[in-house]
Amino acid sequence: MLTIADRVTVLRRGRSMGTVPRSGATEQSLARMVVGRDVIFRVEKQSAKPAGPILTVEDLRVLDDRGLDAVRGATLTVRAGEIVALAGVDGNGQSELVQAITGIRPPVGGRIEVDGVDVTGRGVRAAGTAGIAHIAEDRHRIGLVLPFTLAENLALRRYRAAPLSRFGWLNPKAFFTLAKRLLGAFDVRGGDPGTPAAALSGGNQQKLCIAREIDSDPKLLVAHQPTRGLDVGAIEFVHSQLIEQRDAGKGVLLVSLESEEVRSLADRILVIYEGRIVAEFPPDASEEELGIAMTGGTVAAA
Amino acid sequence: MTTVTKQPPRVAAPTTKQIGIVAVVLAAIAWVLTLPPIMARTPVPSIVLGVTAAVIGVAVLRDSNHRRLGGVTVAIGLIAIPLAIAMTNQTSANVREVFTWSAVVASGLTFATPLIWAALGGIISERSGVVNVGLEGMMLVGCYFGIFGADVCSSWVLGMLIGMASGGLLGLLHAYFSIHLRANQVVSGVAINLLATGITGYLFVAHYGDNGTPGTLPQVPNVTLPVIDHITFLDDAVGRQTNLLTWVGLLLVPVVWWYLFRTRAGLRLRAIGEQPRAASTVGLKVVATRYGAVVTSGMLAALGGVYLSDGFDGSFNFDMTDGRGFIALAAVIFGKWNPFGALAATILFGFSTALAYRLQTFSQTLGTLFQALPYVLTLIAVAGLIGRSRPPAASGIPYVKE
């Protein structure tokens, strides 16, 4: 934006917040205009206090849609109270790994355990019951049912149980109550419980996904590219939510393609390359070290 | 550093797929043993082969990657057994009469022809990103206006052109609604079918009344091929009784394939059907191309209709397409939006329809039941061999320019 535009106009909550010439704009100043206050690009967080393992993945093997090996023996652990970032170049098996952990795609080998419960290939519901929440890679495709109302979207994880339904029959009032509560708590703007999700902005759609997933009170939160395509305010929100979850003693597995996000959020960084976890780094690893590992280079892993 | 690499085995162990295919071939042999020209008069070899194929099929079934192949093998292996028993119980004269292959080919082509035309139309439309459920209606207007044109102009050529134009017009209507007005294409297609039934019925009653279309009309001729019409078998099968529109339709299959997959225009059409926005960004004319494709689709389907009325029947009757447009739609999906695939589907369908009619020789009562054969076979073939099929990505989605 700053390299192309001559002038920049910022819109917030339907009103123009002012126009500035490019020469007078910096990333920081624009961010302030967009959000309405200063934005911290460097995420501030306490150091992690990890406890016992929440997620154990052993020698996992998963095929992709074409039946080819996508994950070829991945092994990793996520402990309670830490953010583990999975860094890697797109297409190195991240999607299939996440889909296997969250129960969407049955693995062909290996083992997935959540807090001691074996959920390998047991499906989405079993994974959810065991305590896995999933902020999906593509909110339009997997995360949301766009034509559904906000209330219906927020109910996607809970509609099977009381109070949202009893004996197979829905309770619209409970849908409404749930939606009111979550829309308020997560500051989702742009609609009421009856608004279709497609009418929201990308950031608010993502808040909707996060609200639903976090509200399921998971033990492990799998966040797959949670900030893709979002504006700075929304990115900040997502980041703070992930840290909040970590501080609440939950395990967070963050899959991201952006090394800055990885380095600023993670307590540990795992690098995935060609379907295997090839290296582990502390969060202060240099961009270069990460880059080499992500492209299959051999720097001694920390 | 010397490493000892394992020698690759001389003969690779056959894969499950290969085993399955061998079993399918065995089952196929079991099918034909009792039919002309072999005409075995005992079912035993067929039963042995059929059971063998079925047993192998069960083994194949256990490989979860080849469930479908296994299922098909078991099915056709087992069907071979009653088939062989039934054939050997019939008099050989009867069997020879039913399975006069040259006649089966001739009449199979007759049944396949209208479907080929409509299916080619369907492929072109859907490859451009417009679903065409209205094939049935476009065929039907072709039926009526083909006859009407031939009658009024006393010329089958003009009849053909008028029929084609009527299909093109209906295609234009579908195009206008689905492209310009961004209509739901399925809904618009269903409407086209209702409209065509009503319009042709209305005009038929208003123009021809109770007498129906005249008995003697200039019809699209059959073609007599030089040389071939003197070769046994081929003469009866394709030498003399094959309609001009059948030949042209068959020739169009490779032409449409070549157009779609080997020309720049075809590439553009497919790009527009897969990623219209991207195609538009590189300067392709999405709207114009889709209009062209849908109108062409209407004209092709209408020619299938012209064949039915002015080629084969020589008359028109209410709703005479009788669901053929939908069969063609099924052929498009069956063939995975590829002209040769669709041709295979229409041939399978046409030939089994022809056989079903001939099987009435065995039993008039059961003959009616045999009429279901083409549909059962198509269903088995689709379920067993084709499986999941992926339509052009943008098919059915109206294009909105940014």
Add this chain to the structure above:
Amino acid sequence: MKLPPSVSRTGRALLVPLTTVVIAFVVAGLVMGLTGTNPFKTYVSIFDGTGLNWLFPWVGGQTRTIASQDLQQTLVATAPLILTGLAVAFAFRAGLFNIGAQGQYTVGSVLAIWVGTSFTHMNPVLHIVASIVAAALIGGAWAALAGWLKAVVGTHEVISTIMLNWIAIWVATYLFQENGPLQGKQALGNPVSNTLPNNVHLPVFWGNPALQGLDVGIFIGLAAAVVFWAIMNRSTLGYEVRAVGHNPDAARGAGINVARNYVVTMAICGAFAGLASSVDVLGWQFQVSTADISGSQVGFLGIAVALLGRNTAIGTVAAALLFGALETGTAADNINASVINPELAPQLTLIIEGLVVLLVSTDLIAVRLLGLPRRLGLGRPEPGADLAQALEPDDAAAQAAAVEGFDAGPATTGL
């Protein structure tokens, strides 16, 4: 043309279908005018033929009696159309295109007549119920076969339901034909089933049973519409069906068993179509002939009814009433032969139906003529948008839909 702002929102919403129908009638009137038939007299004749003039208090005497009979006919024709319309609409909501209502109807009528003419010592009420239930079950099973094929091997339901239609039609023809296994004992050379005993008829509650008065089948249709609404909007099953219809990937991601959903959805559709056949068989046909089998269009018309009704329960009922009225109003024995050739009238019905469906395929009237905002294609059940994603086992269409933007509106399918 823009409406003055004083016209309320509901007023505008009601105007859309009304305008649609009016335009269709005007265009069809033009066709008539051009071919030398007086459209005004024809429409009056059709209207009187539907019996809807019974609703006018000033119509009295003999005319009123005839009108009541015609209205009974209209409603008798409406009942099965509601049910086949629901059979198609339910599938559309799940993103499936059920072209197979005709076949499901056909197998239903076979079982309805077989159960109804067998077990003659049964309690009549139980007998009627058994016959209806049997028709619904076989229809459901027949349709579930297509759902199962889609779920297990991915066979496109358009292919399987078309094939199953024809298989049903030929098998039923075989059963009732001359020397067929189910040909009636008294049929004497006619290709027709046994005839239902009088006590297995659906009770007629308005009009003369001998003159084919209105039987309770219409209530079966209306009750089914209520059930449709309740399942779709108030049950977890309906919630899942809609989720799968809009976005199967998201549904799968939420732990919904999409494959099972396809089977259950189709079974419910088939049950509706099976019910339709039992309403016809037990309500007024009382026997099934091979001509009934091959001549019936009620399942195919269900597609148009569902689409016109926008796949909602109330819309389907209204559309079925319109279609039922048109069919009755243009039936050869209801039409005034001095006004229009009785053979032309049914063709006119098809033209009007086609025009109506064509006009509802787009927002033309709502947006261009009435100045309503373009529908977003959201929240409302849009068959196309649902279809695109459901017909699309992979991701392409869903992605395309997301890319194409939401104003793409009501119109995507991946046939």
